[in-house]
Amino acid sequence: KSFKSNIPLESILAVKTKVDMLKIIQKLDLYVSPNLKKEETARRVARELLGEPIAIISTLCKAELELLDEFIKAGADAYVVRKARKTEYKLQKYCLVLTYEDVEKNEWHMLMPDCVRESLAPYCQTYLDLAKQGKKGPTPKDLRMMAMLKRLYGEE
Numbered sequence: 034k035s036f037k038s039n040i041p042l043e044s045i046l047a048v049k050t051k052v053d054m055l056k057i058i059q060k061l062d063l064y065v066s067p068n069l070k071k072e073e074t075a076r077r078v079a080r081e082l083l084g085e086p087i088a089i090i091s092t093l094c095k096a097e098l099e100l101l102d103e104f105i106k107a108g109a110d111a112y113v114v115r116k117a118r119k120t121e122y123k124l125q126k127y128c129l130v131l132t133y134e135d136v137e138k139n140e141w142h143m144l145m146p147d148c149v150r151e152s153l154a155p156y157c158q159t160y161l162d163l164a165k166q167g168k169k170g171p172t173p174k175d176l177r178m179m180a181m182l183k184r185l186y187g188e189e
Contacts, residue, residue, distance in 0.1 A: 036131055038109045038147045043079040045128050045146065047072065054078045057127050061088045062173070082127070083152045089127060090156045091172045095164035097122055102161055104130075104145040105154045112142045129153075 046054055051071045058065050058078055063085055065077045082089065093101065100122065103113050117139045124130045129149045133142040160170040171179070 046075040
């Protein structure tokens with residue numbers, strides 16, 4: 034538990050296999066070329082994840098949005114503790130948090146890198162408010178469609 038939250042996302046991703054990194058990108062409907070070396074893949078995956086926060090946020094359920102909100106409010110170097118579960122949170126699956134498992138207490142101690150927190154923070158509250166109302170926020174695909182329609186028909 035000695036990690037600080039200023040750890041770069043690409044350092045977290047670098048411990049994964051290239052195949053696992055590309056699976057994360059594919060699940061989020063983003064693209065990184067599979068023909069790169071592992072180090073460059075980690076850099077590009079990190080850049081895609083940080084550059085497309087709505088791709089991540091739009092996949093999170095209400096409980097995960099509340100967890101994200103807790104990370105944002107806690108700030109730098111703060112661990113968030115949860116009871117260990119059989120299945121990981123999407124934030125863990127996407128390598129957006131570091132997790133230390135306290136086996137004796139059956140707890141996860143999770144730390145979110147600053148770069149991830151800063152990338153997701155501007156959109157969290159909007160999506161959390163929608164989730165609390167039982168509504169799903171727009172996906173990146175929805176937003177692209179709305180932008181295209183706006184360009185086609187303009188605002189008059």
